[in-house]
Amino acid sequence: MTGAAEVAAGSAIALRLESANAIIAGAISQARADGIPPLAVVVLDLSGHIVAAQRDDGASMFRFDIARGKAWGAVAMGCSSAALAARAADNPNFFNALGPTSAGRLLPQPGAVLIRDADGSLLGAVGASGGTGAEDAACCAAGVAAAGLVPEK
Template sequence: MEPLSLDQAAHIVDAALARGRELDLHPLTVAVLDHGGALVACKRENGSGLLRPDIAQAKAWGVLGMGLGGRALAARAATAPAFFDALTAISGGRIAPVPGGVLIRDAERHVLGAVGISGDTSDNDEICALAAVESAGLTPDAG
């Protein structure tokens, strides 16, 4: 399994931002983490809020930590809120179990990393993440 490259991460960030502009979304922040949770690339559009980089990274970090896309995490959080409260505490607040966090998989379904997007609705954030990962020739997993 090849690790997620800086070029791939940069492509995902730029493609997500481009998709957001195509859809006329609010300003976005996009963060890409490698399989170990380290930040590889992040961009924040002008007008994207102060907390958006932290939120985008929490969306990505949460899906990596749990091995599920943000949509699946949101569904689980809805049925087990006490568990996700505990996860939030254990992780130091680094988990945001909502759509907009997408696992990045290779052709063999290995997890290479994750992308998290914040700035518009979680559903729109996820739309941009899915399109960006696919445009990089990788497989998105939103859960």
């Protein structure tokens, strides 16, 4: 099968490696075009597993973990990390409990968007770290669109 998503055994929708790599390339390209500091970009599938990840030249070693935490939270909670940050501000006790509950994987900070196919099916999430949260999210959205998929901010 070809295309951004394919139906795997059991009708599970999978995010293809080719698409994940295109998302990363698009996000890093956007960051460079906008003069944003070097990014780490992590693309996760629906189960929170890494499909692809890259750290741009000059990005600090901590950027990968931050990008992954943003993407993991987005896919786990089904909304962008900016939406999670807003929800965390309104309900800090719940979100403080999510850190230990998720073994430290969830980071409710702006910088990740959901990835959908043209039919609206959720495929995963992409997170970035290097710029501001808004810059990271914009780079993620640009990467998703460059891959021919639909970002959900």
